Amino acid sequence: DSGVTQTPKHLITATGQRVTLRCSPRSGDLSVYWYQQSLDQGLQFLIQYYNGEERAKGNILERFSAQQFPDLHSELNLSSLELGDSALYFCASSTSNGLKTQYFGPGTRLLVL
Amino acid sequence: AQTVTQSQPEMSVQEAETVTLSCTYDTSESDYYLFWYKQPPSRQMILVIRQEAYKQQNATENRFSVNFQKAAKSFSLKISDSQLGDAAMYFCAYRSPNSGNTPLVFGKGTRLSVIA
Numbered sequence: 001d002s003g004v005t006q007t008p009k010h011l012i013t014a015t016g017q018r019v020t021l022r023c024s025p026r027s028g029d030l031s032v033y034w035y036q037q038s039l040d041q042g043l044q045f046l047i048q049y050y051n052g053e054e055r056a057k058g059n060i061l062e063r064f065s066a067q068q069f070p071d072l073h074s075e076l077n078l079s080s081l082e083l084g085d086s087a088l089y090f091c092a093s094s095t096s097n098g099l100k101t102q103y104f105g106p107g108t109r110l111l112v113l
Numbered sequence: 114a115q116t117v118t119q120s121q122p123e124m125s126v127q128e129a130e131t132v133t134l135s136c137t138y139d140t141s142e143s144d145y146y147l148f149w150y151k152q153p154p155s156r157q158m159i160l161v162i163r164q165e166a167y168k169q170q171n172a173t174e175n176r177f178s179v180n181f182q183k184a185a186k187s188f189s190l191k192i193s194d195s196q197l198g199d200a201a202m203y204f205c206a207y208r209s210p211n212s213g214n215t216p217l218v219f220g221k222g223t224r225l226s227v228i229a
Contacts, residue, residue, distance in 0.1 A: 035216075035217075042219060042220075101163060102208075103160065106156075
């Protein structure tokens, strides 16, 4: 168990809908990262937050947004969903010192029908 | 931008044997961090081993070790005494040394099968 929690584990929804994925980082970790793993694109970085502030953006679509709350949990919002958004979405958190190793949550499997 | 290449989409190894997974990367930075993650059928991403580029000594974690060749920009993973539980996807990842936390750049992965 990495200490990073993600909910829900599975999500099935229809095209055009909006969903929210939730992540709680390890105790003491200030950084949260969101990654998308799809069959053809591998693991792609979406967005990073550090202590409530957006720190870096990757290949995140405009239909997607995220935020990190004062208690450091983070939410990834996906809207106007398309079939191609079906993927495994990971949250990871890291420490603020040393190697800053990223520890991953179990992921949320999103299926858009 | 940094890139990570894993040239072996699939590998197989006999139980108790040794296997080496390859990873190369492209960067202009002199200091950075490298990682190997394992993704078993459960899809959980599990850290296997990590290496700081400024350290010449190769990292070792039990049956897992790396061969880090900085000049060649190569970071291979050696698994000794392979076990059935080692069967998984293995991802090589790079992280910049930025003082702030930076995201990982992943390779496409190598699927390892372990034959009993």
